[in-house]
Each structure stands twice: as structure tokens, then as C-alpha cells.
Amino acid sequence: MFTLRDRRTGDLFDRWSDLGEKRRRLLERSWAGVFRKHLLENLPVDELSHHLDDRLGRPSKDLHVVIGVLILQQLHDLSDRATVEALAFNMAWHYALGVQSEADAYFCEKTLRNYRRLFIAQGLDELLFQRLTDRLVRAFDVDTSRQRMDSTALRSAMRSLTRLGIVVETISKFVRELKRSDPALHSRIDADMIRRYVDCEGDGAFANTSPSVSRRRLLEAGQDLLALALQFRGTAAEQLSSFAILERVLRDQFDVVEDGSGKLATPIAIVRKPADVPCDTVGNPADPDSSFNAHKGQGYMAQIVETWCDDDPDGKGNDTANVSSPDLITHVEVHKMTVHDGHRVEDAMAGLETRNLKPAMLLGDSHYGAGETKAMMRTREIDLVAPMPPAKGALSGRLTLEDFALDASGLVLRCPNDIKPTSTSASRVRLQARFDLSDCRRCPDMLRCPVQADKYDGSFARFQYTPVRVANRKRRLYEQSKAFLDIYRWRAGIEATMSRLKHQMNLANLRVRGMPAMRYVVHLRALGLNIHRCARVGQGI
Incomplete structure (x- = not known):
């Protein structure tokens, strides 16, 4: 039964008056004071109350x-036990x-x-974060x-498994879940398979594999x-979540082929090469939502957007920060490791715009700096730095176009x-410079130079590039200027x-698994x- 106390009506007696002035001030300036003053009355109780009856059942908390x-x-x-104790005492x-x-x-x-x-x-966690923020x-x-x-990369509470470990744990998980849900179907499984994968006893058990x-x-x-x-295809076992994981591991880690022909043909599983295994495969059946990134390993990716203010306007290192305005995280998103950072910018800015928190300037690292992303942000009137x-x-x-000297037309x-080309030309889709091949062969940088011998004319070397590369070169050179660096240096604060x-x-040591719990x-x-x-900020720190 739904229970709600009116918190807008003041108390007749102040139950905190016996704390004394100093202890009361400590409470008011701590996280407890911020929560009580600004957030307690703004909690989304309406969204939670829909799941409780107005009349039936025991009174809710x-x-x-x-x-x-x-x-x-x-x-x-x-932990849950420590939370119960904190609430009590x-x-x-x-x-x-x-x-x-x-x-x-x-x-x-x-x-x-x-x-x-x-x-x-x-999914009320996202609503709670947005409303209170x-x-x-x-x-x-x-x-x-x-x-x-x-x-940033996050890891859930799961072990790192080898490919053999993934298969063994997948089979063990399915067999154990099938035993709980349908003992009759479980009895059809070969006893030797249960011994090797679940009991891990005797010869052939995979627990002792070197x-x-x-x-x-x-x-x-x-x-x-x-x-x-x-x-178990076509049986009630297909409805089990562990069977879906089993099918997914089989599809990702093995190629199923027919051994033989005609009526005697039997399917066999051939191990895939590591390069052929998708990054989105199951890394641990305990957390099938996680994915793999070659640079950051197994887990999840979290996108974070926060505000910042210029607390050094004169550039002299003077600390003139406005302590009345903290830097706050305005957007959080958790997604798979296989999604590139640049693909999440538009959704993040769209979400901030609906909450009237859209920035005029957004700082990001090179993962967000692609030309397409920058053009997309211009349509939203956001300056992506x-x-x-x-x-x-x-x-x-290797040498690149940024190392060459260009004129205004590219x-x-x-x-x-410092070798000049013998001729240059330009079209709508391509620009070209031709050099004397004898000069290029005497060059100490010949092995790392993009200029290549012309296969049609053996006396010349050719360097071709596109107008897009010219625009990218101009942008990269600007990014080395003081004007860009003076603004971009503030990006480091998000680290x-x-x-x-x-x-x-303590996001580095999580006790949860699965995408919903991670979010x-x-x-x-x-x-x-x-x-x-x-x-x-309330404490003046």
C-alpha cells in the first residue's frame, strides 16, 4: 500500500535542536545538508508510486x-548490510x-x-540522475x-576467461539452470558431461586443463x-537465458560444418581463428552484456559530460575560481565497448538540449574530433573544440601533408x-605535385615520404592528395596555435x-554485472x- 509523508509542512518542534550550533552547522554544510535542502523534496516518488496500490497490501516505506x-x-x-546499519544508526x-x-x-x-x-x-536511475542534477x-x-x-572503461564483477573457460562456464551455467527449472529435461543430459563440466571430477574434467x-x-x-x-533446440530449454548464451557462444566461437555427405553427414564444430571472433562476443557467461575492446579490454564504456569554468582568465595561474559554482556532471551514458566515442556525441547533446542544458562550447579529445562530428555540432550551434x-x-x-609547405590554394x-616540385595541378577532386625523381632518390627521407615514383613516366615522382586533406591539414596546424591550446587546456580537467x-x-571496483545494473x-x-x-562549495573549499 502506497505511503507518502507530506514534507512541505514544517515540523512543530525542531528535533535537531539538541545537536548544538557547531554540530548542526557541520550537518548543514555536509553532503547531508545538500541532500536535505535541495534534493529530498524533488525525488521522483510519483514514478515509483505507480507500482504500489493505494489501498491493498501492507503499508510501504x-x-x-x-x-x-x-x-x-x-x-x-x-553493501546492503552496511546500508541497513547506516539507516538505523x-x-x-x-x-x-x-x-x-x-x-x-x-x-x-x-x-x-x-x-x-x-x-x-x-530504468528510473536515469530519470533520477537528470531530475536531481x-x-x-x-x-x-x-x-x-x-x-x-x-x-572511461568500466569493468563489472566478472573474471577474465580464456576461450576454453568461456565454453566450459557456458555449458556449466546452462546445465545448472536446466536442473533448477526442468529436472526432467536435465535427466536427458549425459552423466559424463555433468561430471566433466559441473562436478569437475575425474579424468577429462576441464578444471585441470593445462x-x-x-x-x-x-x-x-x-x-x-x-x-x-x-x-535441446525445440524444447522448453530454449526459453532459458543460459541457452541463449550457449547458442551465442557457439555462433561466435565456432563454425558448424557438415562432416560427410548424405544421410551420414553429421555437424561438427570447428574452432574459429581469434581474428574471426567478434568483439561483441560473450566474454563471461556471468555477464553476457559486456563487450571487448582491443585497447581497454573487457567491460563497458561510460560517457561523461560535465560543466567547467575558467578559473584562470588572465592565464597567469592565479586561482580566482568562483567557489559558489561547482563543476557538475550533466550527462551519463553507459554503452558497449564496441561503440566509438564520436558516435555518442549527438545523443548526448540532444539529451542536454531537451533539458535546457545545451552548451555553447564542448571540449573533447581526438576521439570526438572527426570532421563529420564537428559539422554535426555546427548544425546544433555548438562549438566543438x-x-x-x-x-x-x-x-x-612517416611524412604527411602537414610536413609540406602549401600555398593558399592548397x-x-x-x-x-625544401625541394620544389617541377609542376603542380588541381582538379575538383584531386591535387597533385610532381618532383624530379633524381632529386627524390638523393633525399634522406625517401623511405618515409609519401611521394612515389610515377609508374607512367620513370623520370618523375608524384604526390596526390584531396581537398579534404588540405582542409584537415589547415585544421591540424591551427590546433598547434596558442589560441587553440589556451581553450583546449581546460579539457584536461575531466581526467x-x-x-x-x-x-x-569506487567505480573501479564494482559489485554488479549486466548492463541495467551498470547503468x-x-x-x-x-x-x-x-x-x-x-x-x-558550501564549505568554501
């Missing part, structure tokens, strides 16, 4: 306290949540888990015209995986070794935010960091 406890649990990175929690009765000061762990499960299932932006008069964006024989054992495990898939990705070959030490004047999220808010935790911990920052 006060929904303000329920939502507040979920936020404070992530703000302090507490912590004075700062009582002050922040406005706890007045014994009933509000206690949750059992099951109640906490049930409400959290409901929150995650309904918007409230903090208005309360602290935060300037949202200048923001910066970056991403690295030297893992590839041979992977082929054996693949045949067992295929046998289970063929055995981000360097272009390095030119192809530049990182390997034609080559001199090469990096400190990422560090605080991972270490102060829930990241949204609420980003909100928690915003609360901490507002509290520091």
Missing part, C-alpha cells in the same frame, strides 16, 4: 526515504532523509533489494554554456557445446627537405573527474559526486 537510501548507498559505496543519514519515526529508520535487506530491483527494471544546476547557478566530454593442451580441449568442448544445442585524430602514418614516423610549394569517479566513488550504479554514483562537489 516512505518513498522519499526509499529513494534517498538507494542514492546514499551508492554515494557511500556500501547514522545521524547524518537521519538528517539527510528527514527520518522522524522508528519505522522509517529501518529497512530489512530484502526490502532494499526489492526496491532496487524495481528501480533497475523500470537539473535541480542542483539551478540551485547553485551553474553555467552550462561550457562543458567537456570524455569516456595451457599446452587447451586448444585441443577447446575443440572437444566445442563438440559438447554443439551437442547440447542440437539436443577537439583535435583531429593524427594523420595516417604520422604515428609511425598546392605544394616545397617538400620537407580528474574520471579519477574521482573511479577511486572516490544504475554509474548514474547514481555520478549523482553522488555532484552532491559531494556541491557540499564542498
Whole structure:
């Protein structure tokens, strides 16, 4: 039954008067004071109340306290048991949540888990983050015209598995779930397979596989995986989530081919080459939503957008920051590792625009600096300040168009070794410079130069490039100027935010798995960091 207390009506007696002036001031200036003053009355209780009956059932907990406890649990990175104890005994929690009765000061762990499960299932974490962040932006008069964006890799609570480990854990997970849900179907599984994959006992158990024989054992495990898939297709086992994972692992890790021909043909599983395995494959059946990135490993990617202000306007390193306006995280998104950062900019800016938080200037690293992304931001009247990705070959030490001297129309004047071309030409789609091949052969940079011998005329060397490359060269040279660097240096501040999220808010050591739970935790911990920052402003730090 739905229970809600009117918090807009003041109390007849101040139950905090016995704290004394100093202790009361400490509470008001802490995170508890920020939460009580600015957020407690703005919690989205209406969205949660739809799932409770007005008349039937036991009275629910006060929904303000329920939502507040979920936020404070992530703000302090507490386990369920520690959260229940903090609600029962912590004075700062009582002050922040406005706890007045014994009933509000206690949750059992099951109640906490049930409400959290409901929150995650309904996706209310994003709504909660946006509504309360918007409230903090208005309360602290935060300037949202200048923001910066970056991403960070996150890892859920899962082990790193080899390819053999993925197959073994997938089979074990399916067999165990089938035993719980349908014992009759489970009885059809070969007892030797249960011994090897679930009990891990006796000869042939995969728990004792050495690295030297893992590839041979992977082929054996693949045949067992295929046998289970063929055995239970078309049965009630197809409805199990573990069977869907089994089919996905079989599809990603193996190629199923026919051995033989005619009626005697039998399907067999052939191990795929590592290069042929998709990055979006299952890395651990305990968390099938995670994905793989060659640079950052297995896990999830989080996009973060935050405000920033120029606290050094004269460029002399003087600390003139306005302590009344904190830098707040305005946008959070969790997605797969396989999605490029540049593809998430438009959705982030569209979301900020609907909340009236659209920036006039957005800072980002080179992952966001592609020409298409910059043009897209111009249509939204946003100045995207981000360097272009390095030119192809530049990182390997090869010469690029940026090393050549060009005239105003984009034609080559001199090469990096001050050799002038014998002729230049330009068309609508291509520009060209021709050099004397004898000069190029005497050049010390011949092996790393983009100028190549003309296959039609053996006495010349040719260098061709497009007008787009000319525009990119102009942009890359501008990015080395003082005017660009004076603005772009403020992007580095978001690295400190990422560090605080991972270490102060402990996103580096998560206890959850799965995309919905990851989104829930990241949204609420980003909100928690915003609360901490507002509290520091109140303390004059």
C-alpha cells in the first residue's frame, strides 16, 4: 500500500535542536545538508508510486526515504548490510532523509533489494540522475554554456576467461539452470558431461586443463557445446537465458560444418581463428552484456559530460575560481565497448538540449574530433573544440601533408627537405605535385615520404592528395596555435573527474554485472559526486 509523508509542512518542534550550533552547522554544510535542502523534496516518488496500490497490501516505506537510501548507498559505496546499519544508526543519514519515526529508520535487506530491483527494471536511475542534477544546476547557478566530454572503461564483477573457460562456464551455467527449472529435461543430459563440466571430477574434467593442451580441449568442448544445442533446440530449454548464451557462444566461437555427405553427414564444430571472433562476443557467461575492446579490454564504456569554468582568465595561474559554482556532471551514458566515442556525441547533446542544458562550447579529445562530428555540432550551434585524430602514418614516423609547405590554394610549394616540385595541378577532386625523381632518390627521407615514383613516366615522382586533406591539414596546424591550446587546456580537467569517479566513488571496483545494473550504479554514483562537489562549495573549499 502506497505511503507518502507530506514534507512541505514544517515540523512543530525542531528535533535537531539538541545537536548544538557547531554540530548542526557541520550537518548543514555536509553532503547531508545538500541532500536535505535541495534534493529530498524533488525525488521522483510519483514514478515509483505507480507500482504500489493505494489501498491493498501492507503499508510501504516512505518513498522519499526509499529513494534517498538507494542514492546514499551508492554515494557511500556500501553493501546492503552496511546500508541497513547506516539507516538505523547514522545521524547524518537521519538528517539527510528527514527520518522522524522508528519505522522509517529501518529497512530489512530484502526490502532494499526489492526496491532496487524495481528501480533497475523500470530504468528510473536515469530519470533520477537528470531530475536531481537539473535541480542542483539551478540551485547553485551553474553555467552550462561550457562543458567537456570524455569516456572511461568500466569493468563489472566478472573474471577474465580464456576461450576454453568461456565454453566450459557456458555449458556449466546452462546445465545448472536446466536442473533448477526442468529436472526432467536435465535427466536427458549425459552423466559424463555433468561430471566433466559441473562436478569437475575425474579424468577429462576441464578444471585441470593445462595451457599446452587447451586448444585441443577447446575443440572437444566445442563438440559438447554443439551437442547440447542440437539436443535441446525445440524444447522448453530454449526459453532459458543460459541457452541463449550457449547458442551465442557457439555462433561466435565456432563454425558448424557438415562432416560427410548424405544421410551420414553429421555437424561438427570447428574452432574459429581469434581474428574471426567478434568483439561483441560473450566474454563471461556471468555477464553476457559486456563487450571487448582491443585497447581497454573487457567491460563497458561510460560517457561523461560535465560543466567547467575558467578559473584562470588572465592565464597567469592565479586561482580566482568562483567557489559558489561547482563543476557538475550533466550527462551519463553507459554503452558497449564496441561503440566509438564520436558516435555518442549527438545523443548526448540532444539529451542536454531537451533539458535546457545545451552548451555553447564542448571540449573533447581526438576521439570526438572527426570532421563529420564537428559539422554535426555546427548544425546544433555548438562549438566543438577537439583535435583531429593524427594523420595516417604520422604515428609511425612517416611524412604527411602537414610536413609540406602549401600555398593558399592548397598546392605544394616545397617538400620537407625544401625541394620544389617541377609542376603542380588541381582538379575538383584531386591535387597533385610532381618532383624530379633524381632529386627524390638523393633525399634522406625517401623511405618515409609519401611521394612515389610515377609508374607512367620513370623520370618523375608524384604526390596526390584531396581537398579534404588540405582542409584537415589547415585544421591540424591551427590546433598547434596558442589560441587553440589556451581553450583546449581546460579539457584536461575531466581526467580528474574520471579519477574521482573511479577511486572516490569506487567505480573501479564494482559489485554488479549486466548492463541495467551498470547503468544504475554509474548514474547514481555520478549523482553522488555532484552532491559531494556541491557540499564542498558550501564549505568554501
